[in-house]
Amino acid sequence: MSVRPGINIGNSSITDLVYADDITALLLPSMGDAASCLSSFSTAAAPLGLKISWENTKLQNLGSGPQPTNISVGSNQVDSVDSFVYLGCLQSSTGQCRPDIKRRIGSASSTMSSLSRIWKDKRLTTATKVRLYQALVMSVLRYAAETWTLLAANLMTLEAFYMRFQRQISGIRWIDHISNATLS
Secondary structure (H helix, E strand, C coil), X not given: CCCCCXXXXXXXXXXXXXXXXXXXXXXXXXXXXXXXXXXHHHHHHHHHCCCCCHHHXXXXXXXXXXXXXXXXXXXXXEEECCEEEECCEXXXXXXXXXXXXXXXXXXXXXXXXXXXXXXXXXXXXHHHHHHHHHHHHHHHHCCCHHHCCCCHHHHHHHHHHHHHHHHHXXXXXXXXXXXXXXXX
């Protein structure tokens, strides 16, 4: 019988060490256990050559209850946060995706603005502009979108984004659209 390497913390054992240098979360029964669990994890990881990046380690309460306070593990300070960016996605303590959607829309809007000369170029066909929009703008907007749990308000926000930039690509100004509609 082969022995699988791992790290034991209390009654739990972490055996998937392929990505141990990039663990995203340790789920704890209570925030009171955070300091002792992080200390145990650091001690158990050291013989395997793994070190905790204390400046990147954050405490976040996922769910109800008050936000935890900052803690000290040995001589290392661990900050408590409401949200943080991990692998390009905004992780919020509320568990909702709206903050990440707003952040993604901001990034996609910035990308869209940086391409304004392309959208105004009369020599490019609409089909080419749409392909560029899908490749360069939508890829920024939809990054990690499969993790979102969308509500009706989120869908409306995304739809407004799509409409605004499709009008820009098509050269339709919103004020012209309103003026023509009221004249009809």
